[in-house]
Amino acid sequence: MIRFLVLFIALALPAHAEQVVAGLSQNRIAITANFDGSEILIFGAVKRDRPAPGSDPLQVIIAVSGPSEPVTVRRKAKRLGIWVNVDSVAIQSAPTFYAIATTAPFADVINDTEDQDLHVSIPRAIRRSSNNIADAESFIDALIRIRTKAGLYQVNPGTIELDQDTLFQTSVTLPSNLTEGDYSARIILTRGGEVLDVFETSIDVSKVGIERWLFTLAHERPLIYGLLSLFIAITAGWGASAIFRYFRP
Numbered sequence: 001m002i003r004f005l006v007l008f009i010a011l012a013l014p015a016h017a018e019q020v021v022a023g024l025s026q027n028r029i030a031i032t033a034n035f036d037g038s039e040i041l042i043f044g045a046v047k048r049d050r051p052a053p054g055s056d057p058l059q060v061i062i063a064v065s066g067p068s069e070p071v072t073v074r075r076k077a078k079r080l081g082i083w084v085n086v087d088s089v090a091i092q093s094a095p096t097f098y099a100i101a102t103t104a105p106f107a108d109v110i111n112d113t114e115d116q117d118l119h120v121s122i123p124r125a126i127r128r129s130s131n132n133i134a135d136a137e138s139f140i141d142a143l144i145r146i147r148t149k150a151g152l153y154q155v156n157p158g159t160i161e162l163d164q165d166t167l168f169q170t171s172v173t174l175p176s177n178l179t180e181g182d183y184s185a186r187i188i189l190t191r192g193g194e195v196l197d198v199f200e201t202s203i204d205v206s207k208v209g210i211e212r213w214l215f216t217l218a219h220e221r222p223l224i225y226g227l228l229s230l231f232i233a234i235t236a237g238w239g240a241s242a243i244f245r246y247f248r249p
Contacts, residue, residue: 018058019047020187020199029174029183029205037176040064040203042101042185043169056192058165059102059109063120063188064172066097066152066205067181068127073139089139093127096179099154101170103162106155111193118195120188122153151175180206 022044029038042062074088100122102109110120119125122144128136147153152175160170172185183203189196 017048017050017196018189018191019197020189021045021047022187022199022201024185024201024203027201027203029178029203035176035178038174040172040174040185041169042172042187043167044187044199045168046166046189058162059104059190060160060162060168061103061109061120061186061188061190062101062160062170062172063125063186064097064099064183064203065095065125065186066179066183068093068095069179070094071143073143075139075142087139089136091126091128091140091143094143095125096181097152097174097183098122098125099156099172101156101159101172103158103160103168105157109193110188110190110195114190114193114195118188118198120186122155150177152177174205178205 022042025041025043026038029040042064046058071091071094072088073091075086076083077086078084079086100106100120106121110118115121115124123140126140126143128140144153148155151173154173156170160168162168183205185201185203187199189198
């Protein structure tokens with residue numbers, strides 16, 4: 001009886017008429033001492049088990065997000081001639097990096113309900129905390145504005161090339177100030193604003209070489225790291241002084 005019920009439910013569920021088959025040019029980003037950014041090519045195709053419907057055009061969204069972490073956004077004001085922090089909002093979780101590419105303007109690609117469910121847009125990807133400040137939304141806007149200026153938040157409408165409603169590709173630029181951690185790339189298919197399929201894969205961003213050694217030393221052996229930094233500073237100062245005395249007439 002249970003097997004019959006499971007089979008009945010499976011047959012009653014609609015099959016995915018269109019699915020994503022995708023890949024990345026690289027799944028691992030190495031942050032070295034001279035790392036100045038990178039670029040990832042994301043490409044794929046749409047797999048169909050029946051002809052594509054002709055009512056609405058197929059749309060593609062690609063969202064690449066970095067690890068999320070809590071953030072406190074502060075607002076400063078001038079008091080007695082001095083700039084001081086007057087208000088702050090604690091954000092529960094915000095991605096350290098977030099890039100969105102689409103085949104068309106964002107509002108034409110996905111409706112608000114689907115965006116709310118999948119947290120695709122940048123404001124929806126940020127998880128707010130309960131704050132008593134009336135204009136807490138302005139703090140979220142300020143965070144988005146600051147990280148957009150730094151290249152950490154990107155919205156690139158119309159940058160996905162879609163060929164014959166089947167093949168698609170785009171590139172995502174990763175800035176030099178990346179946070180180490182696990183990144184995810186989501187590829188979302190939509191028609192008429194409704195989501196058809198979601199494909200997700202991961203990208204490993206990690207420090208290597210001297211960067212990894214210094215990072216590990218600073219976090220696991222802070223005393224040794226501090227003494228080493230002091231030794232390097234003293235040595236550099238002494239060396240510069242010796243060179244100056246040598247070339248001084």
